[in-house]
Amino acid sequence: MAKIxxxxxxxxxxxxxxxxxxxxxxxxxxxxMFxxxxxxKSWIKTNNPDVxxxxxxxxxxxxxMEIMPTFAIGVAESFEVCDEGYGPRPVPSxxxxxELATHLAASLILDDFDLTVLNVLEVDHGLTVPLSLMYGTPDKWPSKVIPLAVNVVMYPQPSGERCLSLGKAIRRAVEEFDEDLNVQVWGTGGMSHxxxxxxxGLINLPWDQKFMDDLIDQPEVLQYKPHLEYMREAGSEGVELIMWLIMRGALGDKVDEVHRFNHVPASNTSVGHLxxxxxxxDA
Incomplete structure (x- = not known):
């Protein structure tokens, strides 16, 4: 059985x-910041996931603007790094x-999450920067990756409740996969910016820190936080934090905090890491 x-x-x-x-x-x-x-980077060397x-x-x-799926999952063998206007980042594909991605797609769609299934996908800094922060600059990324893209760019974005529920469904689907795999779920984006x-340039560090507290101890409260609050308190891009709720939902009711870090500023952003x-x- 696979396990998160x-x-x-x-x-x-x-x-x-x-x-x-x-x-x-x-x-x-x-x-x-680094x-x-x-x-x-030290922790993941001894806790590296298969996926x-x-x-x-x-x-x-x-x-x-032409195509913006609410939730989209990449099921391909590999994903190239896209050109964001200044050439692709010089990182590995x-x-x-x-196999696990296809299983997840089927399970989640049958669980009434309308995923877009992508057989071709290029990934941008939203996915590659977290890999670089955790792994540095290897010739090849040490783990396989399933990209799960979420629309936080165009209205309407999914609710926090939907994102937390998706994380819970991902956990169920992973545990139904009949292969002994070590799986991690990474939630990226944010914090206030x-x-x-x-x-x-708006940064709201007290709000960010409270968000992290609640994410750890009472994510059920965060699922009802309206998008308007993210915009008002954490800036127009702060809504990216709903993606952290997907990660949190995949971990079950109770969690242990291994590491926590905040830094202000990085560019014009409040950096958070857990x-x-x-x-x-915990079941």
């Missing part, structure tokens, strides 16, 4: 990817897990 052994939450700031690619992680500006991931289900959003790189308009594991004995 951990959940990882992390921001996926594009400037972080650029700092890694340009070997600027030791610069005075960036070094404090130090917060040193524990995680990481990475919940991310496309930033109008592969999808766009992403190896898929088509706004990249345009009069409030560009490693959580299901509490032993």
């Amino acid at each position: 052994t951990a959940g990882i939450a992390t921001s996926h700031v594009p400037a972080v990817g650029a700092a890694i690619d340009m070997a600027r992680t030791d610069d005075d500006y960036w070094k404090p 130090q917060g991931y040193e524990f995680s 990481a289900i990475i919940v991310y959003n496309d930033h109008a790189s592969y999808f766009g 992403v190896e898929g897990a088509p 706004q990249i345009q308009g009069a409030r560009a 490693i959580l594991t299901p509490k032993e004995g």
